[in-house]
Amino acid sequence: MTTEKINNISVTTLANVYFDGKCISYGITYADGSKKSVGVILPASLTFSTGAPEIMECVGGACDYKLPGSDNWVRSEAGEKFSIPGNAKFDIRVAQGFAAYHYICHFG
């Protein structure tokens, strides 16, 4: 089961544009003040940096990711999640010609 909709939230109207638009996300805030983001990564190979720990939940398409300290690329598809430690770098790649990777980023 993928999360198709998130209810009762606020959305910031200004997109976060990363890597010349290869990654676009919007910040959302829950009633209790907690924050997540919804985003999409287009075909590219990108290195991200975390502040807080993150959980990346795939809601559509697919990517391959490589965690810090690992040499292995792992596939993540709709309905799957992976966790990244705080203050770390990790890689995401979406193959050319593949569908984009759609995600929810959970912090903390």
Place this chain on the structure above:
Amino acid sequence: MTTEKINNISVTTLANVYFDGKCISYGITYADGSKKSVGVILPASLTFSTGAPEIMECVGGACDYKLPGSDNWVRSEAGEKFSIPGNAKFDIRVAQGFAAYHYICHFG
């Protein structure tokens, strides 16, 4: 004044990806069931088609637009809106090297 945040809505987690990612938007739904979208257009010159009439509200960056039946490009910046009739085509361009055009699309 630009609309920086939209409260008490639902967001669809799957992005709409148009024109190879030059335009990305997310659908949002209000408590009364009405729908809008928040989106961003990267540097490109694109032709869009409307179903329902639309109002495009700029919330960041800028674009030039050309309405159906017009030969004039008009600038739209943060805090400004323009209206497009239903079942029509219109053009939006964001110059290379310029900031993206961030918008809220109001329908109907």
